[in-house]
Amino acid sequence: QVTLKESGPGILQPSQTLSLTCTFSGFSLSTYGMGVGWIRQPSGKGLEWLANIWWDDDKYYNPSLKNRLTISKDTSNNQAFLKITNVDTADTATYYCARIETITTYFDYWGQGVMVTVSS
């Protein structure tokens, strides 16, 4: 059974760095073809893909966030991470992690999401 769960700080101030953790079970990020993606959704708005990390440590980012994103993984602890530097109120959103495979390219399992508020 595949499950994913996001965790984060809840609230942070503008200019700080947002650190998110995705803890998953039922698959391994050391398995060929496996990946984890991050997607966010401002309240009442649509979905935005942020980044993917793959089993071979290959990483893809949404260039709209320029160089603010860093995705990483801890294979031994079944975790993936996303950092967003220099946050502002526009980064207030629910952040989801989801499983993806290279052979399929779809997000088949999603976490419940974690709400993050950026406020001074």
Place this chain on the structure above:
Amino acid sequence: DVVLTQTPVSLSVTLGDQASISCRSSQSLEYSDGYTYLEWYLQKPGQSPQLLIYEVSNRFSGVPDRFIGSGSGTDFTLKISRVEPEDLGVYYCFQATHDPYTFGAGTKLELK
């Protein structure tokens, strides 16, 4: 970036009706391997998105056959025959052919 334009923005239906959602892409979604990585997700109220359709027309495991995806190139459609209460929510198309991946803005399916 590839822009996915979904129409309509919202759709009011009666239970048992058919619903149709369009997704148009700013460029062809056929990848060099011959596959078209266009997917449909449904986000029910208060829930995470869930995968319905992948590669234009393939239903994901457990998705009822009343969900039918079709299209090619830049024009895609999701049809829901005989809408049921559990089908209500926001539908998003999504493309993974071109970097960066992009979502459509969503279509809200609600009861008339």
